[in-house]
Amino acid sequence: MRRNYIVQGIFWVLVYLVLVSAPLLILLLGPVPEGREFWRELSVALGFAGLAIMALQFALTARFKWLKAPYGADIVYHFHRQISFVALVLILAHPLLLFVFSPQTLALLNLFSAPWRARAGVTAVLLLLGLIGASIWRKSLKIEYTNWRVWHGILATLVIALAIIHVVLARHYLNTPWKQALWVTYGVFWVGLLVYVRVLKPILLLRRPYEVESVTPERGNAWSLTVRPVAHPGLKFMPGQFAWITALSSPFADAEHPFSFSSSASQPGHLTFTIKELGDFTRQVKNLQPGQKVYVDGPFGHFSIDRQPHAEQFVFIAGGVGITPTMSMLRSMADRGDKRPVTLLYANKDWDSIIFREELDSLKNALHLNLVHVLEKPPAGWDGETGFVNRAVLERHLPKASKRNSVEIFICGPQPMINAVENALTQLGVPFGDFHSERFDLV
Numbered sequence: 001m002r003r004n005y006i007v008q009g010i011f012w013v014l015v016y017l018v019l020v021s022a023p024l025l026i027l028l029l030g031p032v033p034e035g036r037e038f039w040r041e042l043s044v045a046l047g048f049a050g051l052a053i054m055a056l057q058f059a060l061t062a063r064f065k066w067l068k069a070p071y072g073a074d075i076v077y078h079f080h081r082q083i084s085f086v087a088l089v090l091i092l093a094h095p096l097l098l099f100v101f102s103p104q105t106l107a108l109l110n111l112f113s114a115p116w117r118a119r120a121g122v123t124a125v126l127l128l129l130g131l132i133g134a135s136i137w138r139k140s141l142k143i144e145y146t147n148w149r150v151w152h153g154i155l156a157t158l159v160i161a162l163a164i165i166h167v168v169l170a171r172h173y174l175n176t177p178w179k180q181a182l183w184v185t186y187g188v189f190w191v192g193l194l195v196y197v198r199v200l201k202p203i204l205l206l207r208r209p210y211e212v213e214s215v216t217p218e219r220g221n222a223w224s225l226t227v228r229p230v231a232h233p234g235l236k237f238m239p240g241q242f243a244w245i246t247a248l249s250s251p252f253a254d255a256e257h258p259f260s261f262s263s264s265a266s267q268p269g270h271l272t273f274t275i276k277e278l279g280d281f282t283r284q285v286k287n288l289q290p291g292q293k294v295y296v297d298g299p300f301g302h303f304s305i306d307r308q309p310h311a312e313q314f315v316f317i318a319g320g321v322g323i324t325p326t327m328s329m330l331r332s333m334a335d336r337g338d339k340r341p342v343t344l345l346y347a348n349k350d351w352d353s354i355i356f357r358e359e360l361d362s363l364k365n366a367l368h369l370n371l372v373h374v375l376e377k378p379p380a381g382w383d384g385e386t387g388f389v390n391r392a393v394l395e396r397h398l399p400k401a402s403k404r405n406s407v408e409i410f411i412c413g414p415q416p417m418i419n420a421v422e423n424a425l426t427q428l429g430v431p432f433g434d435f436h437s438e439r440f441d442l443v
């Protein structure tokens with residue numbers, strides 16, 4: 001399986017590179033049109049490459065399972081964020097080169113007198129700056145996540161639409177059949193993506209609804225939401241994966257939230273998500289009523305024991321609600337009769353907020369499980385681990401690995417905990433590929 005993912009991963013990287021570098025290749029391989037200097041063509045090719053990256057951003061976030069499987073959703077979103085800066089640099093290089101080599105083009109910045117092609121281009125760049133700025137500073141600007149997400153989509157669509165208008169109006173930039181073919185293909189691909197994401201995918205979700213079976217309270221201010229498929233077989237997932245859930249609104253509303261499955265992968269007819277009350281949506285989960293419609297888009301993610309079948313034993317390091325993917329893996333191992341040794345280091349604020357506390361205890365009977373609680377504020381008389389999961393705690397409880405890939409470690413919890421544990425594991429000499437993290441924060 002690992003080999004397949006590596007091949008797929010390399011394949012998609014190559015496709016991406018070809019699509020993005022096609023404008024530059026056409027510039028370098030094709031003839032420079034008469035009367036047009038190299039630098040001017042270069043500026044156009046850089047702008048086109050930036051625009052190609054922007055258009056492909058829609059593919060990265062369209063949640064194609066075959067595209068995300070080799071890398072994992074968090075890596076794809078991370079790439080989406082980082083590559084947007086490359087796109088911005090390429091797109092800005094386009095007018096800047098023009099201004100340097102033909103200073104008279106500076107007049108195009110005056111939106112009152114500039115031709116429509118320049119107005120469209122300049123507006124696209126301004127909106128792109130707004131789009132990226134709002135994404136970088138969303139939290140400090142106190143932009144609510146759902147509003148930001150809606151505007152992110154609208155601005156991105158406007159940027160591409162205006163950029164395409166700019167390209168079409170500046171007609172001589174489509175001066176060879178190759179360039180025309182390339183841009184017609186990109187245009188069709190992009191509109192197709194938009195139709196898929198905004199129309200087709202919501203329709204597909206509407207045709208495969210789920211209904212609420214139960215909502216039960218858990219410790220730690222969390223709720224377990226169990227749903228079952230309505231008139232379809234449901235979905236299969238690997239324990240540890242997640243899905244995007246739409247509840248209390250239509251799939252067309254673009255208001256879905258990601259949650260890890262907490263139920264066993266061996267019982268796909270009943271999907272459970274355990275959700276901690278944190279914000280607008282998560283606070284409403286407890287109000288869902290049995291029979292209410294819910295839409296589930298998944299599974300996604302590569303955080304799963306099933307992707308490490310060679311492992312001789314597993315270590316799970318969880319913090320708070322970060323236990324959910326681990327719970328799915330433990331429940332699945334119990335259902336499968338998997339007796340490989342497991343160590344769970346579970347960090348919580350106090351004894352009462354430990355989600356699944358009783359069930360974890362009873363899982364010790366079904367599994368070969370070493371359960372270690374780490375409490376920030378332990379009760380009186382506590383003789384277990386205290387504070388945070390740090391290097392010393394890890395040294396005390398990590399099993400000795402006989403060889404690479406024999407002990408696979410899964411980490412999920414608050415961002416600072418994941419970072420600290422990853423650093424400690426690296427200091428302890430655990431090889432990079434032997435630990436895997438799931439961050440509950442994609443944006």
Ligand SMILES: Cc1cc2nc3c(=O)[nH]c(=O)nc-3n(C[C@H](O)[C@H](O)[C@H](O)COP(=O)(O)OP(=O)(O)OC[C@H]3O[C@@H](n4cnc5c(N)ncnc54)[C@H](O)[C@@H]3O)c2cc1C
Nearest residue numbers: 145256257258259260274275276279280281282324440441
């Ligand atoms: C892969 C993954 C798995 C997750 N699994 C679980 C789980 O099993 N249990 C659980 O309780 N939580 C889980 N989360 C976190 C959960 O998605 C957020 O807590 C939830 O979406 C917050 O929504 P809200 O409207 O209640 O909060 P808000 O106050 O609106 O948002 C709080 C923060 O949550 C994040 N967030 C909000 N909405 C989304 C969204 N649609 N997509 C991505 N991030 C968002 C943003 O960073 C935001 O700043 C997971 C997140 C990810 C990325």
